[in-house]
Amino acid sequence: MSIVVTGATGQLGRLTVEALLRRGVPAAEVVATGRDTAGIKDLADRGVVTRRADFADPESLAAAFAGAEKILLVSASFPVDERLAHHRRAIDAALGAGVSQIAYTSMTQADTAGTTLAESHRATEGYLRERGAPTVVLRNSWYLENYTSQLPLALQHGAFVGAAGDGRVSAATRAEYAEAAAVVLTAEGHTGATYELGGDQAFTLAELAATASTAAGRPITYTDLSADALVRLLADAGVPAELASVLADADLGLRRGELFTDSGDLRRLIGRPTTTLADAITAALH
Ligand SMILES: NC(=O)c1ccc[n+]([C@@H]2O[C@H](COP(=O)([O-])OP(=O)(O)OC[C@H]3O[C@@H](n4cnc5c(N)ncnc54)[C@H](OP(=O)(O)O)[C@@H]3O)[C@@H](O)[C@H]2O)c1
16 A cells, blocks of 8 residues: 655655655655656655656556555646647556556646646646546646745846736645645545635736845836747747747736635645745845
8 A cells, every 4th residue: 555656756756755754654665756766765764665667668667656645747848739649648557556646746726727727737637537536636736946046046137027917816835735645545535626826815927026026125027928039039038939839828828816725725725824925035135
């Protein structure tokens, strides 16, 4: 009987493994997977089972998921147009292993949102339904780290840039989403649920800039661009073309309110208020 985490070589998956251990799951019952397990050797040294699982390789998935009771399917990254095929293989393998629950990390308002990213999440949620999989959908909003990681550039240029207009984003930390995932994987009664997960305090990118400005003690503004101009700016800064257009498209979704939730689901699952923007920025600056 074990809990398998995909994407454990990445940030959210690793944090979920840590959260499972903190919640008292024995290390030997946690299976951390990724395409190259060399990066999670430290987890193996702590007794966590590590296995190779590549969404492009069904045999690796069958071997990695064998004996699993529950699985956290962390959505794949790029290329976006391969995501659905990757997720379908992972879902098939999980069902083949006889799991009693698949927790899937989806995206805010995935059933209706108009972004490219939401499209593959919507299709994956649809496939889970089509297969009759025992599912918990974790519709994560943006990570606060998406913004705190931009602080050095924002300090350098005195500005955040985006194409999100006055849209509000319900960002929370990766660790909070990971903890919520660990809760649904270790407690009863979540199968069948769809959670809209986000931070308690939604903010616009102008509010992000104002909060960063106050914390840093120097002027930082928000410059709102068209999606095309944002793609060009990101490309000029060396961001790969697909990522640049996905980011600009996501900002248009943010502008339409598609990364906003006031469900309170994240706070309820983790049992405390989520990290405020001001605290996240202060922690990142120090
Ligand atoms: N909510 C947000 O703000 C936000 C932002 C960015 C991304 N996301 C989504 O959330 C996911 C987790 O975020 P993160 O920050 O933890 O991303 P991350 O650090 O890039 O980790 C992604 C994980 O997915 C694994 N992966 C990717 N393609 C795979 C494949 N073909 N087969 C098996 N594993 C594969 C990676 O494995 P390798 O180590 O082998 O590459 C890695 O472990 C992302 O993958 C993306 O879908 C959400």
